[in-house]
Amino acid sequence: MSSELSGADRRNRGRLRQTDAGQTVAVPGTMQAIMVNQLGAPDVLHIAQTQVPEPGPGEVLVRVLAAGVGPWDAGLRSGGWTGPLPYIPGGEFAGEVVGDTGDEAAFEDGEPVYGYPALTGCYAQYVTCPSEQLAPIPAGLTAIEAAAVPVDGLTAEQGLTDVLNIGSGDTILITAAAGGLGHLAVQVARELGANVLATGSAQHHDFLHKLGAAVVFDHNQPDWPDRVRAEVSGGADLVLACAAPTLAGAARAAADGALIATPVHADDYPEGERVSWQRYDGQPRGSRLIRMAPWFDDGSLQVHLSRRYSWQEAPAAHSEIENGHTRGKLVLVVDDDLAAQEGL
Numbered sequence: 555m556s557s558e559l560s561g562a563d564r565r566n567r568g569r570l571r572q573t574d575a576g577q578t579v580a581v582p583g584t585m586q587a588i589m590v591n592q593l594g595a596p597d598v599l600h601i602a603q604t605q606v607p608e609p610g611p612g613e614v615l616v617r618v619l620a621a622g623v624g625p626w627d628a629g630l631r632s633g634g635w636t637g638p639l640p641y642i643p644g645g646e647f648a649g650e651v652v653g654d655t656g657d658e659a660a661f662e663d664g665e666p667v668y669g670y671p672a673l674t675g676c677y678a679q680y681v682t683c684p685s686e687q688l689a690p691i692p693a694g695l696t697a698i699e700a701a702a703v704p705v706d707g708l709t710a711e712q713g714l715t716d717v718l719n720i721g722s723g724d725t726i727l728i729t730a731a732a733g734g735l736g737h738l739a740v741q742v743a744r745e746l747g748a749n750v751l752a753t754g755s756a757q758h759h760d761f762l763h764k765l766g767a768a769v770v771f772d773h774n775q776p777d778w779p780d781r782v783r784a785e786v787s788g789g790a791d792l793v794l795a796c797a798a799p800t801l802a803g804a805a806r807a808a809a810d811g812a813l814i815a816t817p818v819h820a821d822d823y824p825e826g827e828r829v830s831w832q833r834y835d836g837q838p839r840g841s842r843l844i845r846m847a848p849w850f851d852d853g854s855l856q857v858h859l860s861r862r863y864s865w866q867e868a869p870a871a872h873s874e875i876e877n878g879h880t881r882g883k884l885v886l887v888v889d890d891d892l893a894a895q896e897g898l
């Protein structure tokens with residue numbers, strides 16, 4: 555028998571990584587990950603063995619503790635994914651840095667970090683992430699909470715600051731405010747000094763008031779845009795529209811010439827001749843996570859987890875997110891020891 559190892563055998567045996575302190579960390583060659591072999595219903599999600607990804611220049615290898623779940627994960631899995639199969643879902647994670655990250659990144663081995671590397675790859679025991687797309691986990695967040703923040707947190711903050719330029723004393727309407735994106739946006743808008751009007755289903759109204767919304771409207775009532783107009787004479791000047799079914803109502807509730815920001819992809823943005831729509835995508839920037847850290851540390855910004863799932867339960871988590879009425883966020887706990895501690 556030849557003593558030569560094939561390339562695949564060598565990769566499966568794992569590798570060693572150096573830490574900044576000159577120590578050596580062993581990284582396994584293979585890991586478990588949730589894979590999608592064919593697009594379809596939630597039960598296409600299954601755990602399989604695959605290669606541990608290798609970080610390229612400027613990337614950091616992270617051992618994943620938990621991964622957030624969003625409607626984008628379900629949308630890709632059910633038919634939206636156009637890349638090669640199989641693929642690993644998941645766009646946001648919290649975990650621990652493995653080994654040396656290079657001088658530029660300056661993260662330490664074992665440092666708790668969270669981030670948004672891409673729309674896929676996070677439902678796995680290891681993920682690689684460009685160093686500028688992750689940040690240290692703020693002291694005010696557990697790893698499980700942190701996993702649910704990056705995509706919606708970055709998108710909420712960017713919409714409110716870069717797009718809408720919210721400041722003290724502004725009044726803003728946030729639609730679908732109890733979901734992953736909306737519930738973070740309500741709190742950030744409140745911290746920026748805005749007066750927040752919010753929409754949500756009736757079961758979320760107390761929740762929205764506690765987050766800081768001054769007035770809450772039931773977006774299942776067809777006349778909710780008229781009620782907004784009765785509250786704010788002439789309609790809202792600034793709107794963050796957080797779900798596709800609320801786009802038409804957001805336009806109706808908006809004043810002539812209002813600015814409506816939305817990260818929702820749609821074929822039609824209604825009343826475009828009367829109001830100004832700005833569609834945007836949340837940019838994955840660690841620096842913006844760092845900017846939000848003081849709010850997490852002092853408790854003025856909290857991520858609400860309506861349920862934590864062990865990652866073996868990923869199909870159930872996807873079914874729940876597809877219902878479209880999650881309060882706050884859902885998380886998959888990827889690390890088995892952490893899942894056991896949580897009683898999952």
Ligand SMILES: NC(=O)c1ccc[n+]([C@@H]2O[C@H](COP(=O)([O-])OP(=O)(O)OC[C@H]3O[C@@H](n4cnc5c(N)ncnc54)[C@H](OP(=O)(O)O)[C@@H]3O)[C@@H](O)[C@H]2O)c1
Nearest residue numbers: 709730732733734735754755796797799817835836878879
């Ligand atoms: N482009 C980007 O970068 C980006 C980033 C983040 C999010 N997004 C998009 O933003 C949207 C929201 O994301 P998310 O994480 O907040 O999702 P989510 O947590 O699933 O929340 C969905 C929201 O939709 C509302 N909703 C469901 N059915 C409704 C209906 N019939 N009428 C009115 N509202 C309804 C729900 O409100 P109730 O339960 O109160 O009814 C809930 O607040 C998604 O389309 C997502 O893809 C885009």
